[in-house]
Amino acid sequence: MGYTFDPHVEHLLRRAGFGARPDELDVYRAESFTGAVTRLVEFERIPDDVDSKIGKPGYLLTNGGEFSPRSSIGQARQRWLFRMVHTDRPLQEKMTLFWHNHFATGYAKLNGQVGPAEATRYLAAKPSEDPGRVRGQIEMLRDNALGNFRDILVNIAQDTAMLFWLDGYTNTRLRPQENFGREIMELFTMGVGHYTEADVYAAARVFTGWNLRSPARPVAGDAAQFYSFVFNANSHDTAAKTFSFPIYSDGNRTIPARSATDGMQDGLDFINALAANPETGRYLATKLYRFFISEIGDVSDAWVTRIANVYHSSRYDMKTVMREVLLSKEFWDPDNYFARFAWPVEFVVRAIKDIGWSGYSINDAIAPLLNMGQSLYDPPDVAGWDLGRSWFSSGTMLARLNFASQLAGIQKFNLARAAQPRAASPDALLAFVLEALKTPTLDRAVTDELSNYLHATGAWTASQTQIQNKVAGLVHLVAGSAEYQFV
Amino acid sequence: MKVTRRQFMQGGVAAFTVTFAAPEFLSDLAQAQGARVRNLVVLYLSGGNDSLSMLVPYNDPFYLSRRPGIAIPAGNVLQIGTDSSKVALGLHPRLAGLKQIFDQGRLALIQRTGYPNQSRSHFQGTDIWATAEPANSGGLGWVGRYLDSLPSPVDPLVAWNTTGAPPHVLQSSHVAVPAISNPTTYSFASPNSRDFPTEAAAERATALRINSHVPVDRPELAFVYGTAQAAMATLDRVATVASYAGTATYPANNGFAQALKAVAGAMVRGIGTRIFYVTTGGFDTHSAQNPANGTYANLMTTLNDGLFAFYTDLNNQGLLTDTLVLTFSEFGRRISENGSNGTDHGAASVMMAMGGRVNGGLYGTAPVLNLDPANPTLENNAADVHFETDFRSVYAQVIDQWLGGDSRAILNGDFRKGGLGFV
Numbered sequence: 039m040g041y042t043f044d045p046h047v048e049h050l051l052r053r054a055g056f057g058a059r060p061d062e063l064d065v066y067r068a069e070s071f072t073g074a075v076t077r078l079v080e081f082e083r084i085p086d087d088v089d090s091k092i093g094k095p096g097y098l099l100t101n102g103g104e105f106s107p108r109s110s111i112g113q114a115r116q117r118w119l120f121r122m123v124h125t126d127r128p129l130q131e132k133m134t135l136f137w138h139n140h141f142a143t144g145y146a147k148l149n150g151q152v153g154p155a156e157a158t159r160y161l162a163a164k165p166s167e168d169p170g171r172v173r174g175q176i177e178m179l180r181d182n183a184l185g186n187f188r189d190i191l192v193n194i195a196q197d198t199a200m201l202f203w204l205d206g207y208t209n210t211r212l213r214p215q216e217n218f219g220r221e222i223m224e225l226f227t228m229g230v231g232h233y234t235e236a237d238v239y240a241a242a243r244v245f246t247g248w249n250l251r252s253p254a255r256p257v258a259g260d261a262a263q264f265y266s267f268v269f270n271a272n273s274h275d276t277a278a279k280t281f282s283f284p285i286y287s288d289g290n291r292t293i294p295a296r297s298a299t300d301g302m303q304d305g306l307d308f309i310n311a312l313a314a315n316p317e318t319g320r321y322l323a324t325k326l327y328r329f330f331i332s333e334i335g336d337v338s339d340a341w342v343t344r345i346a347n348v349y350h351s352s353r354y355d356m357k358t359v360m361r362e363v364l365l366s367k368e369f370w371d372p373d374n375y376f377a378r379f380a381w382p383v384e385f386v387v388r389a390i391k392d393i394g395w396s397g398y399s400i401n402d403a404i405a406p407l408l409n410m411g412q413s414l415y416d417p418p419d420v421a422g423w424d425l426g427r428s429w430f431s432s433g434t435m436l437a438r439l440n441f442a443s444q445l446a447g448i449q450k451f452n453l454a455r456a457a458q459p460r461a462a463s464p465d466a467l468l469a470f471v472l473e474a475l476k477t478p479t480l481d482r483a484v485t486d487e488l489s490n491y492l493h494a495t496g497a498w499t500a501s502q503t504q505i506q507n508k509v510a511g512l513v514h515l516v517a518g519s520a521e522y523q524f525v
Numbered sequence: 526m527k528v529t530r531r532q533f534m535q536g537g538v539a540a541f542t543v544t545f546a547a548p549e550f551l552s553d554l555a556q557a558q559g560a561r562v563r564n565l566v567v568l569y570l571s572g573g574n575d576s577l578s579m580l581v582p583y584n585d586p587f588y589l590s591r592r593p594g595i596a597i598p599a600g601n602v603l604q605i606g607t608d609s610s611k612v613a614l615g616l617h618p619r620l621a622g623l624k625q626i627f628d629q630g631r632l633a634l635i636q637r638t639g640y641p642n643q644s645r646s647h648f649q650g651t652d653i654w655a656t657a658e659p660a661n662s663g664g665l666g667w668v669g670r671y672l673d674s675l676p677s678p679v680d681p682l683v684a685w686n687t688t689g690a691p692p693h694v695l696q697s698s699h700v701a702v703p704a705i706s707n708p709t710t711y712s713f714a715s716p717n718s719r720d721f722p723t724e725a726a727a728e729r730a731t732a733l734r735i736n737s738h739v740p741v742d743r744p745e746l747a748f749v750y751g752t753a754q755a756a757m758a759t760l761d762r763v764a765t766v767a768s769y770a771g772t773a774t775y776p777a778n779n780g781f782a783q784a785l786k787a788v789a790g791a792m793v794r795g796i797g798t799r800i801f802y803v804t805t806g807g808f809d810t811h812s813a814q815n816p817a818n819g820t821y822a823n824l825m826t827t828l829n830d831g832l833f834a835f836y837t838d839l840n841n842q843g844l845l846t847d848t849l850v851l852t853f854s855e856f857g858r859r860i861s862e863n864g865s866n867g868t869d870h871g872a873a874s875v876m877m878a879m880g881g882r883v884n885g886g887l888y889g890t891a892p893v894l895n896l897d898p899a900n901p902t903l904e905n906n907a908a909d910v911h912f913e914t915d916f917r918s919v920y921a922q923v924i925d926q927w928l929g930g931d932s933r934a935i936l937n938g939d940f941r942k943g944g945l946g947f948v
Binding site for chain 2: 204205208209210212213214215216217220224225230235238333334377379409411418419420421423424427428429430431432433434435436437439440443444446447450481483484487488490491494495507508510511513514515518519520521523524
């Protein structure tokens with residue numbers, strides 16, 4: 039417990055990761071700010087071996103039996119949470135979550151379309167473990183976590199789950215389907231207010247023929263069969279499409295009429311135009327500000343302009359953008375520490391890292407997360423989760439308190455063992471718990487109440503039972519405190 | 526210089542704190558409010574309701590020609606007569622329960638509700654309907670502003686959101702509305718509750734006291750404190766609802782119906798709640814809407830079974846005249862079907878009001894679906910339904926005539942309109 043308080047590294051890992059395991063703290067504390075950011079951003083230098091730790095001693099447990107995260111959504115959720123806790127590439131998981139919310143695609147609708155196993159597959163399959171080498175949407179986003187934004191857009195436009203989710207698979211020349219054409223402008227790139235209804239019609243026509251190839255046989259009968267992107271030239275609208283904003287760098291607003299066989303270029307030209315649109319840089323920068331810097335007060339316009347410029351000058355390279363974000367003076371401004379409402383998965387993963395995971399099955403966090411309002415792989419709609427204050431209602435707050443209670447109960451004996459040398463007095467035990475949970479500065483009124491709690495129900499004897507009960511109760515109260523709901 | 530956390534903590538700024546009213550007082554207040562009241566249930570049909578499939582102009586020739594794959598045949602709709610423009614209308618075949626309520630004069634259907642230049646975005650659209658502020662939809666919800674207009678102290682259970690996340694409609698500056706999707710899990714756990722109940726009780730007492738402090742200098746933190754405080758202050762009253770069985774059949778596999786059962790339970794137990802928020806989703810029917818067995822038919826079954834059970838239960842409990850249900854959705858849908866037997870985002874839609882003091886019937890006029898770009902009931906080159914009644918006029922009627930508020934203050938303008946006496 040020779041623990042040194044380092045608020046800066048804790049902040050970095052809360053934001054660029056999901057909090058800090060003790061071993062992560064040691065690694066990052068040894069780095070300079072630039073070194074720590076480099077380690078996070080250049081994550082491909084660190085082996086991607088986290089999945090191989092599933093089922094090994096010393097890590098979170100998963101539910102028993104055969105573990106198949108490519109066909110069971112519950113197990114896909116467990117694996118992602120496991121990665122968040124145990125990965126040595128925290129920023130990769132954090133950006134994957136950011137993109138998941140950005141390109142929010144929901145399991146529930148896919149389940150209705152293709153059934154539970156295939157819906158899971160198109161969201162979560164890893165090519166190395168899929169009989170058809172299918173790469174699910176979240177694996178694609180994870181592979182491109184700090185990739186090129188234009189490439190991510192092309193991938194997402196051809197992603198099987200997305201083609202089901204926003205009905206692109208039905209978009210044809212004779213019956214254009216507007217869903218994807220609208221959302222790629224409204225939610226994925228420029229933002230609402232920067233396109234017209236006529237642009238929505240034109241965008242739908244651009245993507246006519248961006249459909250799915252059906253499996254040769256029913257999928258259930260043969261796991262090597264699967265739906266995949268196909269460009270159906272016959273279904274493509276070959277006429278010219280004109281927009282209210284520039285498509286080409288010379289300012290031309292019209293995608294020219296093309297032969298059906300060349301028609302896929304329409305979509306690629308359109309995606310290039312969206313990636314290059316000045317509003318896209320500002321839209322992404324604003325979202326990054328709210329995710330990485332602060333949810334308090336207005337978004338810094340100067341910061342957005344700066345990051346948008348980096349986005350455009352780097353030709354949409356998210357690694358360059360994120361390095362700039364994490365090295366910005368706004369990121370390191372202590373006023374912005376704990377200035378963002380923790381998403382449920384951030385709260386849960388951080389609590390596990392702070393409180394401990396020995397003997398804990400991550401399967402037991404799935405239902406509590408649902409009660410807190412966040413099921414991975416199943417955002418409520420294509421706009422993603424409602425963030426900020428919207429995470430908090432009395433019901434979701436009780437779910438957070440009750441999760442803290444569950445985890446504290448399971449870790450009761452481990453916590454008591456660790457606390458033993460620091461439990462000579464109630465105040466010593468309180469200091470121990472606040473260190474372990476890495477809380478922000480608590481108001482005096484709060485620490486007084488916590489101290490009163492330790493003094494309630496009898497004199498301090500430091501008996502094993504007393505320490506067990508009080509450390510569990512205290513961890514419950516602190517992890518369930520309002521302050522702990524901020525990252 | 527490295528500092529230890531403890532030093533850092535002791536060096537922290539002393540908080541400005543205020544204390545909430547004690548919960549005992551709040552319970553008394555709730556009981557006082559539990560006398561005869563006017564309850565409002567706001568029902569959000571999420572995704573953009575295709576009202577042309579819910580309230581069908583089945584004799585309009587363009588209804589059939591523009592929807593060859595999804596139109597409901599005239600012989601299948603539940604006919605409910607003609608509106609003031611002589612358009613024959615029928616309810617979706619799965620709405621047999623609502624047809625009964627309509628026939629009893631307790632269901633009002635307000636046609637072509639919307640606003641100028643209606644947004645086709647789910648998110649902006651939802652925000653606009655939630656705030657009643659088309660030009661500035663980032664502020665507080667219209668019901669939230671009503672809650673803010675109540676004299677303080679406001680009971681933390683004055684409103685009950687049955688969904689997991691706080692809806693924009695209820696966003697207020699003073700009232701943290703509890704989200705209680707399931708009253709049976711709305712409880713306070715403790716790692717010591719099984720073996721050491723005294724410890725568990727001490728934890729609960731501590732949580733209650735901690736969360737009665739509010740750091741007034743940090744509004745975001747104060748908001749979470751307020752949320753936790755509302756949870757602690759409402760636990761016991763909500764527990765009384767968990768055991769409510771109901772006098773009608775709320776289908777077990779229908780989450781919407783189960784939410785309405787909790788609403789009925791809260792009313793029957795008289796716990797003081799007056800405003801309820803309920804939602805049922807899946808209305809973004811871009812594909813496979815086909816009415817015979819498609820998505821939309823299932824949506825209508827869910828809606829019908831939930832509302833009919835609720836209506837029957839309240840009627841049995843003598844609470845129907847205390848209750849008004851008001852529905853909204855972020856937009857209607859395009860008139861012509863798309864290529865996947867679905868419909869894309871459109872404009873005006875139908876609102877419903879149901880309750881024991883509702884003057885039922887058809888309000889407003891149906892759209893005429895011909896493709897003439899000059900057709901005044903349509904817009905966007907006759908692609909979408911054009912609004913006839915501003916949705917804020919419907920809200921104004923509810924605020925003034927049901928909630929006893931002042932619609933001009935709450936809606937920031939005079940949207941009162943004649944001919945809308947549905948309540």
